[in-house]
Amino acid sequence: MLKLKYLFANFDLAKEVLNHWTHDGDTLDKMLSYFRISSNAVYPFCQSGKVCFLRLSPVDEKIEKNIFGELEFIQYLIRKGYPALEPIPAITGEQCLKLNTEWGGYYASAYQSVSGIQIEDTDFSDEVMYRYGKTLGKLHALSSHYVPKIRKWTHHEALEWIEAVLSEYHAPAITFSELSFIKTELAALPIRKDNYGLVHYDFEPDNVFYDAKSKTCAVIDFDDSMYHWYALDLEQVFDCLDDALDNAKSKAAKEAFINGYQTEYRYSEETEKTLPIMRRFIDLFSYARLIRSVAESFPNEPDWLIGLRKKLNAVLKKLEAKMLKSECSVFAKNAIDWAMAHSGSTAYCFRCLGFIEDALERSNCIEIFGGDSAKESADMYEAYKNTDVPPAGAFVFYDCSGDINGTNRNWGHVGLSLGNGKVIHAWDKVRTDHYLDMENMISAPGWSHPRFIGWVPVERMLVGFK
Numbered sequence: 001m002l003k004l005k006y007l008f009a010n011f012d013l014a015k016e017v018l019n020h021w022t023h024d025g026d027t028l029d030k031m032l033s034y035f036r037i038s039s040n041a042v043y044p045f046c047q048s049g050k051v052c053f054l055r056l057s058p059v060d061e062k063i064e065k066n067i068f069g070e071l072e073f074i075q076y077l078i079r080k081g082y083p084a085l086e087p088i089p090a091i092t093g094e095q096c097l098k099l100n101t102e103w104g105g106y107y108a109s110a111y112q113s114v115s116g117i118q119i120e121d122t123d124f125s126d127e128v129m130y131r132y133g134k135t136l137g138k139l140h141a142l143s144s145h146y147v148p149k150i151r152k153w154t155h156h157e158a159l160e161w162i163e164a165v166l167s168e169y170h171a172p173a174i175t176f177s178e179l180s181f182i183k184t185e186l187a188a189l190p191i192r193k194d195n196y197g198l199v200h201y202d203f204e205p206d207n208v209f210y211d212a213k214s215k216t217c218a219v220i221d222f223d224d225s226m227y228h229w230y231a232l233d234l235e236q237v238f239d240c241l242d243d244a245l246d247n248a249k250s251k252a253a254k255e256a257f258i259n260g261y262q263t264e265y266r267y268s269e270e271t272e273k274t275l276p277i278m279r280r281f282i283d284l285f286s287y288a289r290l291i292r293s294v295a296e297s298f299p300n301e302p303d304w305l306i307g308l309r310k311k312l313n314a315v316l317k318k319l320e321a322k323m324l325k326s327e328c329s330v331f332a333k334n335a336i337d338w339a340m341a342h343s344g345s346t347a348y349c350f351r352c353l354g355f356i357e358d359a360l361e362r363s364n365c366i367e368i369f370g371g372d373s374a375k376e377s378a379d380m381y382e383a384y385k386n387t388d389v390p391p392a393g394a395f396v397f398y399d400c401s402g403d404i405n406g407t408n409r410n411w412g413h414v415g416l417s418l419g420n421g422k423v424i425h426a427w428d429k430v431r432t433d434h435y436l437d438m439e440n441m442i443s444a445p446g447w448s449h450p451r452f453i454g455w456v457p458v459e460r461m462l463v464g465f466k
Helices: 011-018 025-032 064-079 126-143 155-168 173-187 231-244 247-262 269-294 303-341 352-364 374-380
Strands: 041-047 050-058 097-101 104-112 196-199 208-211 216-219 226-229 395-399 401-404 407-410 413-419 422-426 430-434 451-456
Touching: 011 025, 011 041, 011 050, 011 097, 011 104, 025 041, 064 104, 064 126, 126 196, 126 208, 126 216, 126 231, 126 247, 155 173, 155 226, 155 269, 173 269, 173 303, 226 231, 226 269, 231 247, 231 269, 269 303, 303 352, 303 413, 303 422, 352 374, 352 413, 352 422, 374 395, 374 413, 374 451
Parallel strands: none
Antiparallel strands: 041 050, 050 104, 097 104, 196 226, 208 216, 395 413, 395 451, 401 407, 413 422, 422 430
């Protein structure tokens, strides 16, 4: 998505740029009014009565090799008979112009409209899904043999861009943890001619058109294409189908889609297994684009922009929560492994909070923020709200009173849940007990027995971590 400052319509800019293409002047004002702006500004116009589209991209928002690499790929697809949208040359014969205007530098290109209706406006029938899948399979088959002169960016370069954006806009720590995880997982995947190539990236139901008369699909918007695993395109499709349809219909749609895909390209178990990491890459890439887009604010913003910013910030929060949930199981496992490795140690005698904080922090190279005592943390995190069997990774809290350096009060006690009712904790030594049996432990002189309060999930402990 473009930065918000580029989301304002600029009809004067569009008219100036369209002087480089033949167009119908009598319908221009009406056609331009149907503009849309997201990752690019797209202005409809007519050429000899046929609807076409002008695409404008601010130079400082794009990578030049991606702009020209996209056009080269589209031309390759068209030569191979693939139903991609067709570029319209400017009067000079060039397919993309780099223009300096009074509003700044812009890349400009124009495209013919395609026939049919968007997949999202169909009934998602088996026939439509079959053709939809067949069209993606054909794209991947052609991509696997494509040798470009202008090579678009790779997933490696996209990850570098993501990291730079997260740093520049001071993204929360969870996004860097997610980035590290994705890098590690992708580095372990094989890269072969049959599973990795130039993907569409946005092969979603609004970018693919179905023509019922010819029973064929046409594809638009190759702007975000990059070198990646073909599984990424599949994950994008499947996620959209899950959003658009109920479970039963989505399952049927996916089956029909895969059947069509397999008539053109192989769908393997390996592909299936990589879908989750593709989703995590997609989500993090979306996050980086959004945090960059909403960062700048302006005086006297119109209501539509205020509303859009609020909506986009809500999406960012949703993505952060999703990342945190994904990371929690990993963080919890690391903490448990670290704690178990210290079983029997007396180094944490009477330092129960320090023990579990170290387990979570040292095993995951993070810093969390809680209270100064187990009881203070229990109150801060509202542990009393969860009193059933603690899940693995949860912090399990107890009331426990006694004297420390002449101060007698409820300091509390805390342990780390191993699951199945077991808790590892620092008492006289690091030990494992059933979470309810801990109430019967022998206490130090002057100290009360622990009394179970409740537990706090690991995701709550990780809020605000660094």
